[in-house]
Amino acid sequence: xxxxxxxxxxxxxxxxxxxxxLMDPDYRIGSPENVVVNLASGGCQAAGISNQExxxxxxxxxxxxxxxxxxxxxxxxxxxxxSVPVTQLPPDGxxxxxxxxxxxxxxxxxxxxxxxxxxxxxxxxxxxxxxxxNYESLLxxxxxxxxxxxxLHHSDDGASVMTYRASSWMPGPSSLSQDxxxxxxxxxxxxxxxxxxxxxxxxxxxxxxxxxNQKELTLWRQIVESLFSxxxxxxxxxxxxxxxxxxxxxxxxxx
Amino acid sequence: MIRNGIxxxxxxxxxxxxYGTHFSLGYHxxxxxxxxxxxxxxxxxxxxxxxxxxxxNAFWGMQFSPQIGYIKNKVNSGDSYGGxxxxxxxxLLYDLLWNPFExxxxxxxEWVLRTGLGTxxxxxxxxxxxxxxxxxxxxxxxxxxxxxxKSYTTTLNLGIDGRFNYNSQYIKKWGLRLESxxxxxxxxxxxxxxxxxxxxxxx
Ligand SMILES: [Zn+2]
Numbered sequence: 001x002x003x004x005x006x007x008x009x010x011x012x013x014x015x016x017x018x019x020x021x022l023m024d025p026d027y028r029i030g031s032p033e034n035v036v037v038n039l040a041s042g043g044c045q046a047a048g049i050s051n052q053e054x055x056x057x058x059x060x061x062x063x064x065x066x067x068x069x070x071x072x073x074x075x076x077x078x079x080x081x082x083s084v085p086v087t088q089l090p091p092d093g094x095x096x097x098x099x100x101x102x103x104x105x106x107x108x109x110x111x112x113x114x115x116x117x118x119x120x121x122x123x124x125x126x127x128x129x130x131x132x133x134n135y136e137s138l139l140x141x142x143x144x145x146x147x148x149x150x151x152l153h154h155s156d157d158g159a160s161v162m163t164y165r166a167s168s169w170m171p172g173p174s175s176l177s178q179d180x181x182x183x184x185x186x187x188x189x190x191x192x193x194x195x196x197x198x199x200x201x202x203x204x205x206x207x208x209x210x211x212x213n214q215k216e217l218t219l220w221r222q223i224v225e226s227l228f229s230x231x232x233x234x235x236x237x238x239x240x241x242x243x244x245x246x247x248x249x250x251x252x253x254x255x
Numbered sequence: 256m257i258r259n260g261i262x263x264x265x266x267x268x269x270x271x272x273x274y275g276t277h278f279s280l281g282y283h284x285x286x287x288x289x290x291x292x293x294x295x296x297x298x299x300x301x302x303x304x305x306x307x308x309x310x311x312n313a314f315w316g317m318q319f320s321p322q323i324g325y326i327k328n329k330v331n332s333g334d335s336y337g338g339x340x341x342x343x344x345x346x347l348l349y350d351l352l353w354n355p356f357e358x359x360x361x362x363x364x365e366w367v368l369r370t371g372l373g374t375x376x377x378x379x380x381x382x383x384x385x386x387x388x389x390x391x392x393x394x395x396x397x398x399x400x401x402x403x404x405k406s407y408t409t410t411l412n413l414g415i416d417g418r419f420n421y422n423s424q425y426i427k428k429w430g431l432r433l434e435s436x437x438x439x440x441x442x443x444x445x446x447x448x449x450x451x452x453x454x455x456x457x458x
Contacts, residue, residue: 019340019399020400021386021388021397021398021399022397022398022399022400023397023398024398025383025398025400025401063444064444067444067445068444068445069445070287070408070438070439070442070445070446070447071375071377071406071408071438072406072445075442105391105392106391153388153395153397153398154388154389154390154397156388157292158292159289159290159291159292159297161290164388164389164390167292167293167294168292168293168294169290169291169292169293169294170294173290173294174290174294174295174296175288175289175290175296176289176290177289177290177291177297178287178289178297178299181287181289182342182379183400185377185379185404185406186379186381186400186404187404189404189405189406189407190406190407190408191407192376192405192407193407193409197347197374198372198374198407198409199374199375199376199406199407199408199409200406200407200408200409200439241317241351241353241370245315245353245355248355
């Protein structure tokens, strides 16, 4: 039995597993391409943090962390102070952040709606992050709590911003870890476009919620759509390259 | 996506005079600037990749070089919950080849530039189940991902092919391919580079 135990331990050690963990299999934030992160009514002003300071940190946590995953359509933007108190969930597709006294050992607490198109509220511990707060540590806790808001739970990977371990990157993360990025890509993948010939590239004008209600295309429709888009993409490139090659040759052939 | 790719591949082969099928083997690496445990920047691992493509004579002396490929994604992580996740990537590249040095197939060495668009389909699969994770001063039940999630990302491609003579009955030439990919070119925050280095055989 001892031998078996050793083998099992050895296998676990040799497997380079990676594991983002979810709050709930079915929870997703609503309208992930356009999530608004507002301040709860009053923000953290009672704790001595101005709305502008808090929005700056939120903006940092979104633009340099959760919005940076190329394989995900998740895109969140900072909003403004809302009328929703931190004790209530905001409307779907929104996150609110405010402060509350949470006792000694907690940085923050996030509650989510546990629905497929939900919302979340984040309470930052004013006992910790009051008037003498440090930017890096408040950024770290907001990045972590926003991870819960989009549906990620605690990771055993010390590199993850969702880790519960004491890691030497703390208090302020330098970026997301591979696990965090994979988690967001899993929860909010880019939709396929043009019959799968192209993927999400940022030029989004369509309403995905509406698109999802459409029926599956038939195989023939897919082939025709694919050939059409394929031809247009190729022609576009042929013409643009031809143009640049022509220009380059004109310049090179000058005496 | 793969089915469409194969259908189009066959369709184009049936219409166009064949020039050269190529098979490549090498590594793909993303440059995502991720955090390691000590907060330093972790390097994305080199993930093995294979691809199959064909060069067709297109217009104005250019060639069209579609490729279909597969990446077995390797991941750097220190997690110990278990190893039942799988990440893999299929890609379609629609590159045009441009020969600015006017070399010909009969030359012993050719250098050709390639540029175009690509589609990456990354799938993350998990077998589900629950785990108990620390939460505050106690623990709580959390969930492993279950099922497969496929994400499609468009890339802009730029690379160079070196081709060298090889006297073999089966392989006409061998080559080296270096290619870079810009993921999500239109979204500043998500823009990320990836690189590919492969050995290529031309049949
Ligand atoms: Zn947490």
